[in-house]
Amino acid sequence: MNQDLFNQHDFIKQIVYKVMRKLKVNDAAAIHPQPFPIGISNRHVHLSRQDLEILFGNGYELNMSHKISQTGQFAATETVNLAGPKGCIEKVRILGPIRKQTQVEIMRSDKYRLGVDPPVRDSGDLKDSGAITIIGPNGSVHIDEGLIISQRHLHMTPADAAFYGVTDGEFVQVKAGTSRGITFDKVLVRVREDFVLEFHLDIDEANAAGVENGDGAFLVTLKNKPTEQNDIIALSLVTEDRVRQAWKEKKPLYIKKGSITTPLAKDTAKELGVELISL
Ligand SMILES: [Zn+2]
Structure with missing residues (x-):
């Protein structure tokens, strides 16, 4: 040499x-080597126009509490209660804007409190998902499908996807945390022009890895x-x-x-x- x-x-x-x-x-x-930030979600509800009006009254509009990281999305000041066969969870935050179909996202630990067993799904993939009752100040709605545990996922733009060498819909591994760090399997990559680069976990998952909102996580699976x-x-x-x-x-x-x-x-x-x- x-x-x-x-x-x-x-x-x-x-x-x-x-x-x-x-x-x-x-x-x-x-x-x-380039980390991306972690965003931790609590249980929450997305409502259709029809269900919003049943729960809060005709012509009701959600009030914004604060913007959340993804473009156009916000946490509303309004909350609802969830009721299952075994119990209730009160004050569950509504996320706006309204959607075509009502979707309720809970954590794995919630299913024991409520007595339900919803599937792990990507947002919007609601066919044959779980049933739940939603209670608002003006009325209640029982949905036969729309209750899910959110599939952990990684939001990014097409430019981010090129940078990390991944594609929309692909499953990757992501390492998060240090002293109690975990490598999360089956992280769904979601690519859209208006997405903000962020790894979304729920509170159960974040607690298991010992991570906080805004901590860095790392992509493990690289094509090259x-x-x-x-x-x-x-x-x-x-x-x-x-x-x-x-x-x-x-x-x-x-x-x-x-x-x-x-x-x-x-x-x-x-x-x-x-x-x-x-x-
Ligand atoms: Zn997300």
């Missing part, structure tokens, strides 16, 4: 070590994930040739902070779909 190659090898080891230390995990090679630590080669100069080599090897390029990427390399990466990942 000549001296230059030796120095480069040493340098790579240093970068890998730094990344591992930053992530505080031992399997850094399989984890994307480095198989060996030494596959992470941090470059200080990215040339067109290096991009073409990465394309042949079907690997992303890991780029050192402050490095130079030539305009031709940028164009080539875009053209060939080679991921450029900043460390």
